[in-house]
Amino acid sequence: MVSLRLILEADLISSFTSLLGHGFYLQAEVGCTIRELLCDQLGWDHNYIDHRIQTLFLDGCLVDDIDRAIVQDDSSLALSGAMPGLLGAALRKGGRYSPMRSEISYKPDLDPVSRSEGRVKLKLFNFPAREQGIVLLETGVCFQGKTLHSFFMNRGDGFWARCREIKIDAKEVVAEQLLAMNWEGREVFLQIRTMENY
């Protein structure tokens, strides 16, 4: 795995919102509920989970009860704020219109699942990406190399001008060197610091 560390001007952090929607990987204790993962392991506030995250997917299925949905090794968990439209209302966790999408709703497994160390893919959309993304990026998370490379290839000159330091595997490089890297098939551990908190 490649290690990539960036130091950026603080307001560039918002440009990573779209990247977080592609999904990134975390080591975690699996066999737990979604609430246990987000609150006990990632330290998110219960109130935030209950009120701010209104649409959740576990392995592509819509979750209505985060205290019964079990995160397993290699699970994919996607989190979003409340969505507009009839569809948004139908997708909402525990919403009145959830019967409209019962065919794609998460159905809890009745068999008990034991806890173990594992890996989880987390996707953050819209507000969860903006609100929780910065802490996760400061801690460091793992992306598919191809995804990350594509993200950086789409950054303009203005981004790189405000990127103060780039280190790959602890060695300082310039933007051109970063963009020339071939990360196909590899994973990259990305950690970001902003100028205000470095």
Added chain:
Amino acid sequence: MDKILRINMSAEGGPKINSGPLGEYAGLGGRALTSAVISKEVPPLCHPLGEDNKLVIAPGLLSGSAAVMSGRLSVGCKSPLTGGIKEANAGGQASQVLARLGYAAIILEGCPKDDSLYKIAINKDGVKIGPGADLKMLGNYDVVEKIKADHGDKITCISIGPAGEMKMSAASIAVTDMELRPTRHAGRGGVGAVMGAKGVKVIVLDDSGMSMRSPKDPEAFKDANKRFVEGIKKHAVSGEGLPAFGTNVLTNVVNEAGAFPTNNFQTGQFEGASKISGETQAETETSRGGLATHPCHKGCIIQCSGTYMDKEGNYLTKQPEYETVWAHGANCGIDDLDAIAMMDRLDDDYGLDTIETGATIGVAMEAGLAEFGDAEAAIKLVKEIGKGTPLGRILGNGAAVTGKVFGIERVPVVKGQAMPAYDPRAVQGIAVTYATSTMGADHTAGYAVATNILKVGGDVDPLRPEGQVELSRNLQIATAAIDATGMCLFIAFPILDQPETFQALIDILNAFHGLSMTGDDVTALGKSILKQERAFNTAAGFSAKDDRVPEYFKKETLPPHDVTFQVKDEELDTLYNW
């Protein structure tokens, strides 16, 4: 809004104006008015492009007042696309301005005897109709520039582009926004073709010298409006999500749900979804100097629209909506926001429904006219429509016609109208609305309003299979009622979640009009609208067999969930039982 303006386009010697009181249409607005006129005055079996069809343009009951969010304009007719009754709805400035000029509706009747094209100008001094030959076959953007040169920039335009002049069934009617750009459209059902058949290129509105409409009880109105504003602003969807990301905030989520129709509804997930998501779009817009938060009409506080610049930072188009990003994006396998934005610009300029056009291109790709994912080819196909080539005329008449011409079975339409951006197999309750709506496949016909407040059809048991039919019924009734008020449908989210905000809306209506409406009255209004529309469609030849999704949705599984459409025909047939 105490008068209706009728213009007879067939009259000897040229179009004839008749302005009179509302009569039997008193107390109606928006969709309530358009559907009442169409169902009473248009023979259901008439040809949609013929002289017996009418085009009704109506602001809502609250348009032109200080009520926030009240700027939606309804356009009604017999649809050339579906053959049934149609109400298409647009934002922009026209509803507010037309209402302040005192008109509850403009009704275009008859057809010119030749191919003359007209321009209609309405201000506080009256109505003038003049020749519009100098505007012939101009795109909507050029039309507006020419009108500005003649009339100044304190005007609003309702116009058609070349697609409407060529009477294509996917033709829209454009309404200018606050920047006087023709970016808001009454898109669905070919309403632009009917305006073209009536020989009207543009209606220019100027409310200079007119005042805002006054409520009957100003204090109660002000209080209710204040509560309504508070409710809208504090809600996560209307107060935060939509202003920040626009409707395209849905792309990532619908894709994750496996409900994002991809490559002409072949699958429910698109690999390139995050490249065209609302998050990526907002970031692209702001980095290029555009806006991700922008109102489409004065009084809009949700501000879900925006402006999209090209790579050089020049204005290209308004922020493409979710439906457009899907139709020209995932449905065609395209993951390039700039290409999608270009097609949005072309649709606006030619005057085309982006949903129908994107769905049509998807069918064309399935027919082999282009590869899925080929953005350049897709842009060329849209340009064919604008040029009116033989291929363009086929495509400009929608997905059903295109599918028929090229021998494609998999055409995602109901009553001839293309499905919007939610696969019916993944979200079956929405499919019920697609199938049964009087409008054809329509995602806005069954919107989310607090059915627990309205209690239409009783409380719904989510475990019963027919629960989905009841949900759709309740939602269609409530949506029809909201469409009568001129309110943007995005007020539905705060109303759904916050009973006090729903009450504030009723209080606004009551204070403005001096009424004592309740939730039951709102329900009754919605039912009455749907009843009229249903009766018209029945007389036009529609029956239960038309309230169906295409057969292949019942047989073909949709990856990744591998689901098919399960709601039985007998259940669909109970929707209008009330």
